[in-house]
Amino acid sequence: MKTTNKRIWLGIRKRLGRNFSLFLLLVMMISSVSGFLVTADSVLIKYDEIMRDGNVEDGQFTTAYPLDENVLNEIDKLNVYVEKMAYFEVKMDGNNNLRIYENRKVIDKAVVTKGRIATNDSEITLNRLYAENNNINIGEKLTIPSSYFKDGKSRTLSVVGFVSTPDYNAVFSKNTELMFDAQSFGIGMIDKSLMDKAVQSSLVYQNGYKFNDKVNDNTSKSKHKKILDIVSKKNILMSFMPKDSNNAITFMIDDMGGDKPMMIVFFCIMLSVISLVFWAISSSIITEEAGIIGTLMANGYRRSELIKLYLSGPVIITIFAGIVGNILGYTVMTKPMESMYYKSFELPNFEPYFNMDAFVMTTIIPVVIMLAINVICISRKMRFSPLEFIRGALTKKGRKKARNVPFKKFKTRFISRVIIKQKGDYAVMMIGIFISSILLFYGLSINPTFDNYTKNTREGMVSNYQYILKVPVELNSEKTNNGAKQMDNNLDLTSRGVEKLTISSSQIYIPIRGEKEDISIIGVSENSRYFKNLKVANNPEHIIASKSLCKKAGLQIGDSVDVWDKFTGKKKIYKIVGVYDYPSSLSLFMSKDILNKNIDKDQEYFNCYLSDHKLDIDENYVATIIDKSVAGDAGKQLKQIMGPLIGVFSTVSALFFFIIMFMLTKLILEKNSLNIAYLKVFGYRTKEIKSIYLGGSTFVLLLTIALGIPLEIKSLEYISLIAMSKFSGYFEMTIDKKSVIVAIIVPVFVYILIMVLQMRKISRMSFAEALKNRE
Structure with missing residues (x-):
């Protein structure tokens, strides 16, 4: 084999242009895919890191005035720790809003990405994205107006560092917003000595809480409810939000779900072409060197030795391409991939981590596929006798007659x-x-x-505004003694262009996704003003599907669909009797009365308003506003x-x-x-x-x-x-x-x-x- 081993490097040098092109093709593919997969998984590690090091909250609530010790003691008995996180929001130049907190000590702690934490009443730290998007550097000054301080004096604060916090991983100013805004909304952190000088009337009394013990979903829901009951009895509760409902914490991890499939599809397409090129090149080389192969066979070389010889070149090229591609993937290619996430989300400083899945996909799999294809191709070519190789007769079909072609020129x-x-x-x-x-x-x-x-x-x-409510709230009604809303059945909403809906958060199985996906079941009243030409069935087992849902789930009229309630897990089976064009939305439609009955609600229940103009609804009762x-x-x-x-x-x-x-x-x-x-x-x-x-x-x-x-x-x-x-x-x-x-x-x-x-x-x-x- 020593003689044939020399031919391996001779063959690589002889076809240097072709081999270099193949090497470049593999490096290009491996580096781009490896860079993306490494970056994506490294970002997930950084996400877990900021959640862990920052000690992310399990929930938060806002009250009308500060919590007293009695409330804190009652919550403490549930084995839950509460940290006060009061803030005030400042209108900055350029119509920007800066929400300023005191440095956190236990929950939602800031992770420094550059500089340091503010340590006195003349310093401030900012979240990294706000600073980058507004070209603010460390050492620059920010002026906070006098109206926010008890002594009536403005403060000029020096920016001493940039931070990321787990509770603003995606910078939402309100949880009701559909999309975060890292350009005009930011987070600031100041020392306690400065926060103590803030005007009380400007403060929003936010509080974060953390379970001291590990809990399952059922125990977690129970604790959230107990905390809600305790606080609402002793204070005026302005808002309450478990971690899972907080877009500022969960949006990034939900958003990243679609990135990997795109790159994997991209990789599979490229790999399929490269496999075909391998096949063509291997066949060409054997045909080109048929005489040499025949001579070697005649001199006693076994077919297995020659197969190994012609396999060695592609294997060496692929292995070297894997090494170079992964080096580039971990260095050069991580830069553009990193910017995808770091321009939108708050994360600790990026650091690429070794990714075994990426290594297997971009190095091991190409080598295995290349080996499989070349073994098949070379083995088929090696079935001829030494004499047939020497003659170049690499076909068992004999000499073919020239084909007639239908052209005169x-x-x-x-x-x-x-x-x-x-x-x-x-x-x-x-x-x-x-x-x-x-x-x-x-x-x-x-x-x-x-x-x-x-x-x-x-x-x-279908309307200019859509208000999704936490609880049913009638317009222009007044609070009762217990804080609930009093229904006003005499209010004529129809004449004002306002329509009530019931929306149920549900899930269906998406075959192409391989898992369940969140959808909405929309309960529509008869003769709906906004859902025109939508005729909902009165049969409780019939339902109408949006066109987008049918396309994604592969459904059509006449199919049955299993629907799970997102919160209770109960399953119902419906038959699709119609399709409604509701662009980009994954929705099912049925009668409002039937939906209310299916989700065990009163006939008058609703949790959504549609309107062409803004409505005056207390934001504490609003889950989401879409316009x-x-x-x-x-x-x-x-x-x-x-x-x-x-x-x-x-x-x-x-x-x-x-x-x-x-x-x-x-x-x-x-x-x-x-x-x-x-x-x-x-x-x-x-x-x-x-x-x-x-x-x-x-x-x-x-x-x-x-x-x-x-x-x-x-x-x-x-x-x-x-x-x-x-x-x-x-x-x-x-x-x-x-x-x-x-x-x-x-x-x-x-x-x-x-x-x-x-x-x-x-x-x-x-x-x-x-x-x-x-x-």
Whole structure:
């Protein structure tokens, strides 16, 4: 084997251009996928770190005035610790709001990302995102107006550090908002000595609490309820929110669910093309060196030794590509991926961690697939006898009769015969062009998809405002002695354009997602003003589904759907009797009266108002307010977060296409070097030879683009459904005319560049050398 071992490195050097292209292709794929997966999992580790080191709350509540010792003692008996977190909110320049807290000691502690914590009454620390988005540096001064302090004097505070806090991981100013705003809302931390000088009337008495012992879901719910009862009896409760309901804590972890599937789909598509290229190259090498293989066999070399010989080159290239790709993935490629998360979420300073899943996916799996494909290909090629290898007769079908082609012109007939002869390589080329175009379409379509989601969400809102309530609250009613709202049945809401709904938070199983997803069951009154043309059934087992839900869950009219109540876990089975166009929303519709009965509520129960104008409702009774000005902000935010990833997609797709086309056209020219030499002997000019041998590639490219675009769009719709299945809601891939034009221009431009390079190769080919070396 020592002799054959020398041929491994000789073969790599001999085909340096092809091997380097293959190496570059693998490095590009591995580094981008590894960089993303490493970053995503490292960010999750940092999220867990800030939750742990910051000692994140289990819940919070706000009261009208400070808690007294009796309340704290009663809560302490539940084995629950409470920390007072009063704050005041300051209107800053540029219409920004800065919420200022005292430094926390036990719960929701600040994690310093740069500088230090404020330690006296002339210092302040800011959350990192607010400082970065408003170009505030350490050492700069912020002025707090005099109206916030007891002595009537303003304060000029020096910024001494940047921090992240677990309770503002996503910077929501109100939990009712659909999207956070890290630009105009920020968090400040000051020393106790300065907070003691704040005007009491400006303070909001927020309190965080933490369970001292580990509890399960049932015990947790029980404790939350007991805390709520204790506080509401001894103080005026303004708001109450368990951790799981706090968007500022949970939004990031929920948002990250859809990122990995996109990259995994991206990786699988690229890997499938590379596998085909491996197959074509291995077959080409054995055909090219058939005489050498036959001679080695005749001299006593076993087939297993030769299989190992021809496997070694691809294995070495793949292993080195895995090493280099992972090094780049952990260094260079983590930078754009890191910015996706750190421009939107508050996290401790980034640090990449070794990720075994990423290593297996980007290094072990490509090696295994490469081995499997090459073993199959090489083993099939090695089934011939030594004499057949020496003769180059690597076929069991015998000599074939030349096929007739339906063309009269010599040049056209020649091109068609070249395509027929190299049909396997051209088939791989067509698949490579097709899949590369899908990748390019994917990168180009992400922006329009999120834009269209934003547009559809806004235009699909049936009213200008939607108020989701914590409890039923009648408009213009007055409080009773126990703080509840008194119903006013005489209020004519219809004439004021206000409509009541019942919304039940539920879940259904999404097959393509492989798990349950949150949806809403909307109880609509008959002759609804806002849900026009929606005819709900009176049968309690019938239901109408939104078009988006049907597309994502693969449902249609006549299907039965299992629906679980999100809070009680009870399951009900409904039959879909209609589809309603409610863009981007995963919803089911039924009669309000029937829904109230199904969820064990009174007939008059409701928890949502629809209106075309703002309503005067105490925000303490409002869970969420949705209006058209902010509807669809989730799409905008996702577009902003995924901006760097979109750039990576588009760049990698173009490079991927270039390398695939370059390698395959080069492979075809090398296989036809003898025929090209004959043409040169017969007096054909380089331009004419190029038109013959590159004409086939041009024809394949144009044919694949022309026939492939409709199929690519269809394939992309299914791929995007898988890739975006983990995102909440329904994102339908949008491919606009601009994307189609670019997806055509880029491959053609890249191909022209390849033709120029291959033209130079043809002009430099030595036909004398090719004829001298013919068998």
